[in-house]
Amino acid sequence: xxxxRIILPGAKMPTAWYNIMADMPNKPAPYLHPGTQEPLTPDxxxxxxxxxxxxxxxxxxxxVDMPGxxxxxxxxxxxxxxxxxxxxxxxxxxxxxxxxxxxGQSPTGSHKSNTAIAQxxxxxxAGMKRLATETGAGQWGTALCHACTTFGMDCTVYMVKVSxxxxxxxxxxxxLWGGEVFASPSEQTxxxxxxxxxxxxxxxSLGIAISEAVEDAAxxxxxxxxxxxxxxxxxxxxTIIGLECLEQFDMxxxxxxxxxxxxxxxxxxxxxxFPFLGRKLRGEATKQTRxxxxxxxxxPTLTRGEYRFDYGDVAKMTPLVMMYTLGHNFxxxxxxxxGLRYHGMSALVSQFVHEGDxxxxxxPQNPVFQAADLFAKTEGIVPAPESAHAIKGAxxxxxxxxxxxxxxxxxxxxSGHGFLDLGAYESYLDxxxxxxxxxxxxxxxxxxxxxxxxx
Amino acid sequence: xxxxRIILPGAKMPTAWYNIMADMPNKPAPYLHPGTQEPLTPDxxxxxxxxxxxxxxxxxxxxVDMPGxxxxxxxxxxxxxxxxxxxxxxxxxxxxxxxxxxxGQSPTGSHKSNTAIAQxxxxxxAGMKRLATETGAGQWGTALCHACTTFGMDCTVYMVKVSxxxxxxxxxxxxLWGGEVFASPSEQTxxxxxxxxxxxxxxxSLGIAISEAVEDAAxxxxxxxxxxxxxxxxxxxxTIIGLECLEQFDMxxxxxxxxxxxxxxxxxxxxxxFPFLGRKLRGEATKQTRxxxxxxxxxPTLTRGEYRFDYGDVAKMTPLVMMYTLGHNFxxxxxxxxGLRYHGMSALVSQFVHEGDxxxxxxPQNPVFQAADLFAKTEGIVPAPESAHAIKGAxxxxxxxxxxxxxxxxxxxxSGHGFLDLGAYESYLDxxxxxxxxxxxxxxxxxxxxxxxxx
Numbered sequence: 001x002x003x004x005r006i007i008l009p010g011a012k013m014p015t016a017w018y019n020i021m022a023d024m025p026n027k028p029a030p031y032l033h034p035g036t037q038e039p040l041t042p043d044x045x046x047x048x049x050x051x052x053x054x055x056x057x058x059x060x061x062x063x064v065d066m067p068g069x070x071x072x073x074x075x076x077x078x079x080x081x082x083x084x085x086x087x088x089x090x091x092x093x094x095x096x097x098x099x100x101x102x103x104g105q106s107p108t109g110s111h112k113s114n115t116a117i118a119q120x121x122x123x124x125x126a127g128m129k130r131l132a133t134e135t136g137a138g139q140w141g142t143a144l145c146h147a148c149t150t151f152g153m154d155c156t157v158y159m160v161k162v163s164x165x166x167x168x169x170x171x172x173x174x175x176l177w178g179g180e181v182f183a184s185p186s187e188q189t190x191x192x193x194x195x196x197x198x199x200x201x202x203x204x205s206l207g208i209a210i211s212e213a214v215e216d217a218a219x220x221x222x223x224x225x226x227x228x229x230x231x232x233x234x235x236x237x238x239t240i241i242g243l244e245c246l247e248q249f250d251m252x253x254x255x256x257x258x259x260x261x262x263x264x265x266x267x268x269x270x271x272x273x274f275p276f277l278g279r280k281l282r283g284e285a286t287k288q289t290r291x292x293x294x295x296x297x298x299x300p301t302l303t304r305g306e307y308r309f310d311y312g313d314v315a316k317m318t319p320l321v322m323m324y325t326l327g328h329n330f331x332x333x334x335x336x337x338x339g340l341r342y343h344g345m346s347a348l349v350s351q352f353v354h355e356g357d358x359x360x361x362x363x364p365q366n367p368v369f370q371a372a373d374l375f376a377k378t379e380g381i382v383p384a385p386e387s388a389h390a391i392k393g394a395x396x397x398x399x400x401x402x403x404x405x406x407x408x409x410x411x412x413x414x415s416g417h418g419f420l421d422l423g424a425y426e427s428y429l430d431x432x433x434x435x436x437x438x439x440x441x442x443x444x445x446x447x448x449x450x451x452x453x454x455x
Numbered sequence: 456x457x458x459x460r461i462i463l464p465g466a467k468m469p470t471a472w473y474n475i476m477a478d479m480p481n482k483p484a485p486y487l488h489p490g491t492q493e494p495l496t497p498d499x500x501x502x503x504x505x506x507x508x509x510x511x512x513x514x515x516x517x518x519v520d521m522p523g524x525x526x527x528x529x530x531x532x533x534x535x536x537x538x539x540x541x542x543x544x545x546x547x548x549x550x551x552x553x554x555x556x557x558x559g560q561s562p563t564g565s566h567k568s569n570t571a572i573a574q575x576x577x578x579x580x581a582g583m584k585r586l587a588t589e590t591g592a593g594q595w596g597t598a599l600c601h602a603c604t605t606f607g608m609d610c611t612v613y614m615v616k617v618s619x620x621x622x623x624x625x626x627x628x629x630x631l632w633g634g635e636v637f638a639s640p641s642e643q644t645x646x647x648x649x650x651x652x653x654x655x656x657x658x659x660s661l662g663i664a665i666s667e668a669v670e671d672a673a674x675x676x677x678x679x680x681x682x683x684x685x686x687x688x689x690x691x692x693x694t695i696i697g698l699e700c701l702e703q704f705d706m707x708x709x710x711x712x713x714x715x716x717x718x719x720x721x722x723x724x725x726x727x728x729f730p731f732l733g734r735k736l737r738g739e740a741t742k743q744t745r746x747x748x749x750x751x752x753x754x755p756t757l758t759r760g761e762y763r764f765d766y767g768d769v770a771k772m773t774p775l776v777m778m779y780t781l782g783h784n785f786x787x788x789x790x791x792x793x794g795l796r797y798h799g800m801s802a803l804v805s806q807f808v809h810e811g812d813x814x815x816x817x818x819p820q821n822p823v824f825q826a827a828d829l830f831a832k833t834e835g836i837v838p839a840p841e842s843a844h845a846i847k848g849a850x851x852x853x854x855x856x857x858x859x860x861x862x863x864x865x866x867x868x869x870s871g872h873g874f875l876d877l878g879a880y881e882s883y884l885d886x887x888x889x890x891x892x893x894x895x896x897x898x899x900x901x902x903x904x905x906x907x908x909x910x
Binding site for chain 1: 456460462465466522527530531560568601604605624628631632633737828835836837872873874878881904
C-alpha cells in the first residue's frame with residue numbers, strides 16, 4: 001500500500017519564498033497609477049503598504065528569505081500534508097495517481113494565513129498599529145485578524161454586506177481574533193457613503209469593499225492596507241505551498257503530470273504552481289507538467305475575460321494592472337465559492353495564461369459540488385467550495401486517464417475545508433443550487449466600460 | 456526553540472489498542488440486565504452488538520490488534536499532532552510546558568471517528584447493513600455516518616431535537632455522508648412515540664435518543680446499535696490517542712506531570728489517559744503523573760454524582776452500569792458543550808475516580824470560554840466547547856505553576872475543533888452565556904429516583 005499522508009517534518013519547512021519573476025522570459029508590465037495612467041513609482045504605494053512589501057512586489061531576486069518570526073508563526077500550523085487520494089482513485093476506477101495538498105489545517109482553515117502572517121509581520125516592523133482590508137466570503141478577513149492578533153496589531157475588515165449577513169460565523173471568528181468588522185458599503189468611508197447615497201440597499205461587492213479598506217488605510221497614518229490575493233508579493237508568500245509539495249513528491253519518488261488549482265485572484269493557484277512552473281521554465285523539471293486553473297462559469301475571468309489594463313476596485317483607487325478581467329464594474333452572480341467572485345486576476349497568472357504556460361477551464365457550481373460530494377465520501381474531507389473547483393477539474397482528468405489507461409500523476413490544490421460553508425452543501429443536497437452562466441451581452445457590457453490604454 | 460509540532464510518522468501509528476482492564480487491581484463490576492438486574496450474559500447483547508465488540512467489552516487481554524482495514528481507514532487522517540503551546544505559555548507567563556494532543560483533523564473534527572471506524576468495520580464483518588445511533592451535539596452522529604460510508608453501510612441517527620434545530624450544519628454533514636437523520640423524540644420508534652404522547656413539544660434528550668436507537672437496532676435484523684462513548688470497547692478504541700502521545704513524548708524526551716481531558720461519557724478522556732495510567736499501574740512510569748477529568752458545572756457527574764448502578768437511557772432499555780451518575784432522568788441545562796451533557800460516565804473512568812487514581816473538577820461555561828478565547832488568540836485553534844474544559848483546567852494548573860515556579864509538564868486532550876460551534880462563541884462574545892449551576896435539590900431529586908441494587 002503506497003503512503004497515504006506524506007508529511008514533511010517541520011525542520012524541513014522551506015525558509016525562503018520563491019519569486020517566479022526571476023525566471024520569466026518576458027518581464028511583467030508595470031502597474032499604472034490610477035490617476036495619471038503612468039507607470040507606478042514605489043512612492044505612490046507608501047501610503048498603504050510598507051516599503052518591504054513594495055520591494056517584494058517588484059524584486060527580481062529568485063529567493064526571498066522569510067524572517068525568523070514569520071517562520072516561527074508558520075510553524076504553528078505548517079507543514080501541511082500532501083495526501084494520496086487512494087479511496088477517490090478506487091471510486092473513480094482510474095489508473096491515475098491523485099494527490100492533494102491540504103491547506104485546511106491553518107488557523108482559519110484555508111491557505112490565506114500563509115500571506116496574512118507575512119504581511120502582518122512586515123507592517124508591524126514598519127511601525128503600523130492597524131491593518132485594514134476587505135473580505136468577501138470571509139477567509140481572508142479571518143486570516144488577517146488571526147495574523148494581526150499574532151503580532152499584537154488591530155485589524156479592521158470591510159466585509160461584503162451580503163456575506164456579512166449570510167455568513168455570521170466568519171464574523172464571529174474575526175471578532176474572536178480581536179477584529180473589527182463592518183458590513184460594506186459602510187458609513188465609515190467616503191467610498192462607502194457614496195455607494196449608500198446612490199443605493200441604500202446595496203449588498204456590496206469585493207470591488208466596493210476594497211475601495212473602503214484602501215481609503216481607510218490611506219487616511220490613517222498608523223494604518224496600512226493588506227490584500228489577500230492578486231499582488232505579486234501575495235503569490236510569493238503562498239509559494240510555500242508548492243515548495244513543500246516539491247519536497248513531498250521527492251519523499252515518495254513521484255512528480256505531477258498535471259496540477260489543478262482554483263483561481264479567484266490567483267494566490268492559491270500561483271502559490272501551488274509557481275515552484276513547479278519555475279523548474280519547468282529553468283529547464284530543470286523531469287516532466288513537462290501541465291498547469292490548469294479552474295474557475296466558476298459565473299465568474300470566468302481567465303476563460304472569457306480580456307487581457308488588458310484594469311482597476312482592482314470599483315472606485316478606481318487601486319493601480320491599473322495588466323491582467324485578465326471581466327471589468328471592474330462586473331458584478332458576479334451569488335455563487336457559493338465566494339473566494340472566486342472577483343473580476344480580475346493576478347498579473348503573473350494572467351501573463352502565463354496569455355503566453356500559454358497555464359491553461360484555464362470553468363465549471364458551473366452543481367458539477368463542482370457533485371465532485372466535492374464524492375471527495376467528502378471517499379477522502380473524508382469536506383472541501384471549501386472554492387477548492388472543489390480544483391477537485392472537479394482533477395476528477396475529469398482522472399476519468400480521461402481511465403479512458404486512455406494513462407497512469408497520470410495528478411496534483412490538486414485543496415486550499416481549504418468547508419466546515420464554514422455547510423449552508424452551501426445544504427442547498428446542494430436539497431437540489432437548490434443554481435448553475436449561473438454569464439450571458440454574452442452582460443460580459444460585453446462589463447468589458448465595454450474599460451479604459452483603452454497603450455503603453 | 457523547542458519543537459512546536461511533534462509529528463509521529465504514519466508508519467509508527469499504533470496497530471493495537473490498549474485494554475486497561477488487564478492492569479486494573481480491582482476488576483470492574485459486571486453490567487446488569489435492565490429487566491432482571493442480574494449480571495448480563497454476552498447473549499443478551501447480541502441483538503444490538505456484534506460478538507466481536509461484545510468480546511472486546513469484556514476481554515482481559517492487554518493488547519487487541521487492529522484489523523488491517525481499520526488501520527487503513529485510520530491512516531486516512533492519523534497520526535494526529537502533539538503540539539507544544541509555546542504562545543499560550545508565553546501569554547500566561549508560566550514556567551510550565553504545555554502540550555496538546557489535537558484530534559481536530561479527523562473527518563468530522565473530533566476524536567469520535569477513532570471508534571466509529573472500528574465499530575462500523577466490525578458490524579460490517581458481522582453482516583450488518585445498517586447502524587442506528589443517537590447524537591446530541593452531533594459529533595458522534597457525523598463520525599458514524601462517515602465511518603458507515605467508508606465501509607458501504609447505511610446509518611440512521613436519532614438527533615436530540617433541540618440540537619437538530621439549533622445545529623443544522625451537523626445534520627448537513629450527516630446527510631453529506633449518506634446518513635438518515637431524525638429529530639428525537641421521533642415517530643419512528645415506540646420509545647419516541649411514548650414520549651411524544653406525553654409531551655408533543657419535547658425537545659428531547661440524549662437518554663431518549665439512545666432509547667430510540669436501541670429499539671431501532673433491536674427490532675431490525677440487519678441493523679445494529681453503536682454507542683459513541685461510555686462502553687469499555689469504545690474507550691479502548693480511543694486509546695490510540697494516548698498511545699500516540701506516549702511515542703510523541705518519547706520523540707522530544709519529555710513526559711507529562713499532569714493530564715487534563717474533558718469528561719462527557721469518558722471516551723476522549725479514557726483514550727488519552729489510560730495508556731499513561733496503565734504505565735503507572737504497572738510501575739513502569741517515570742513520573743507519578745496526575746490525571747484530571749474536567750466537566751461542566753451544569754452536568755457534574757464525577758464531582759457531584761453518586762457511584763452506583765444506573766441505566767444509560769431514559770427508557771431503561773440499556774444495561775445497568777456501576778458508574779458515577781446524576782440519575783438517568785436528569786435533564787442537564789442547555790450548555791454549549793453538548794458532548795458533555797450526559798447523566799452517566801464510563802464504568803472504567805468512574806471506578807478510577809472512585810479509587811482515587813483519577814481526579815475530577817468542574818467549571819461553569821463562561822470561564823471555559825474565556826480559556827478557549829485565549830487559546831484561540833495564542834495557539835490559533837478554535838477549540839470545541841467540550842475540549843475547552845480541558846484547556847481551562849490546564850491553564851489554571853499553569854498559573855499555579857507560575858505561582859510556585861514549578862516546571863510542570865501539562866498535557867491537554869484537545870478532542871476537537873470548534874468550527875461547528877461558532878454560535879456558542881458568538882453568544883460568549885456578546886456576553887450572553889449563562890453560567891448554569893445545578894441546585895442541590897434538583898440533584899437530590901434526580902438521584903432519588905435510582906434503583907437500590909446490591910450485588
